[in-house]
Amino acid sequence: MRIEWSDEFDHWFAKLEQRVDAGDILAGKAYNYIAAAFDLLRRLSQAPDIENGTAQLKPVRQSRR
Numbered sequence: 315m316r317i318e319w320s321d322e323f324d325h326w327f328a329k330l331e332q333r334v335d336a337g338d339i340l341a342g343k344a345y346n347y348i349a350a351a352f353d354l355l356r357r358l359s360q361a362p363d364i365e366n367g368t369a370q371l372k373p374v375r376q377s378r379r
Contacts, residue, residue, distance in 0.1 A: 315358045 319327075327348070333341035 315355055315361065317352060317355055 330341055330345055330348075334345045
């Protein structure tokens with residue numbers, strides 16, 4: 315699966331990478347978690363089904379606020 319993201323996310327992710335390079339341990343944990351999620355998404359043969367989550371991917375819905 316191909317992953318696309320917004321410019322805003324790209325900017326945030328670049329800043330996270332800078333923090334990781336600077337030695338921020340918490341940023342490193344977040345980066346590793348995000349990298350694992352991207353790896354899982356890349357290995358999918360089709361888009362995840364919004365109605366049926368898996369053990370790794372749960373549907374996310376907007377709150378009613």
